[in-house]
Amino acid sequence: MLDTILTEFPKYFPEINGALAAGVPVFARVAGLMRATPFLKRTEIPTIAKIGFAFIFTVMLCMFLKPAPPTNEVSMLYSIIVNFICGAIIGFVINCIIQAIEAGGDMINSQQGLTAATIMDPSSSSQVSIMGKIFGILAIIIFLQIGGAYWTFNAFIRSFEIFPIYSYAIPLDSIINMPYLVKITSNVLYVGLQIASPVLIATLGQDIILGVINRTAQQVPVFQMSFMFKPGLGAVILVIIMPNMLNIIEDYFLSFSNIF
Numbered sequence: 001m002l003d004t005i006l007t008e009f010p011k012y013f014p015e016i017n018g019a020l021a022a023g024v025p026v027f028a029r030v031a032g033l034m035r036a037t038p039f040l041k042r043t044e045i046p047t048i049a050k051i052g053f054a055f056i057f058t059v060m061l062c063m064f065l066k067p068a069p070p071t072n073e074v075s076m077l078y079s080i081i082v083n084f085i086c087g088a089i090i091g092f093v094i095n096c097i098i099q100a101i102e103a104g105g106d107m108i109n110s111q112q113g114l115t116a117a118t119i120m121d122p123s124s125s126s127q128v129s130i131m132g133k134i135f136g137i138l139a140i141i142i143f144l145q146i147g148g149a150y151w152t153f154n155a156f157i158r159s160f161e162i163f164p165i166y167s168y169a170i171p172l173d174s175i176i177n178m179p180y181l182v183k184i185t186s187n188v189l190y191v192g193l194q195i196a197s198p199v200l201i202a203t204l205g206q207d208i209i210l211g212v213i214n215r216t217a218q219q220v221p222v223f224q225m226s227f228m229f230k231p232g233l234g235a236v237i238l239v240i241i242m243p244n245m246l247n248i249i250e251d252y253f254l255s256f257s258n259i260f
Helices: 002-012 014-036 047-065 076-111 130-145 148-162 178-186 188-216 222-255
Strands: 118-121 126-129
Touching (some): 014 076, 047 148, 076 148, 076 222, 130 148, 130 222, 178 188, 188 222
Antiparallel strands (some): 118 126
């Protein structure tokens, strides 16, 4: 029964069949974007909601792009795989920008002596630091607040002009500004160190002071005092510099707004 329906459907509804065939690669590219983009791949969003959003977004894109039905020479399986990879590349670039902020949070977490205080991150199925998770969520919020979602979808729509859905090679140099991509991936540690530097300097000064105390009064339990002071000092420094840190993160995102 099902085989008969699949065989006879294109004969009676050729336009609908062509539209469905053209929409499958578009849906694959949307699925790749949602699989790699930080604010779309989160496990807090139900799977049925992700599928529904991907389907609605695909219908809107097909109405706007009006893709032609595939010809007999086109391999649908290859087209689906390549389009999925293309969407995932765009999401990967956005994830690299967010990871730089998370790296700064990981450094702060380690310097505050909270290395053992880790939590399970359902989105990545791995143990993450508390401060790294906080900074990651903060980075996503700031990214969306300054128009990051618009940059993402604008770059995604532009990818269809540069890389049509039935192409066989992904022109990375045209889709992504490669110098900026190299700069992002190579400077994750550098940017994270810039963000964490106030807390690192403050805790380093505390270690120096405690070292001097240990030399002058060796009976003072300096080792236990460091565990007591470091988290509190780090939290105080973060509260003081948070307004300026938010501006720094926002400027960092704006500096890479032309990566696509």
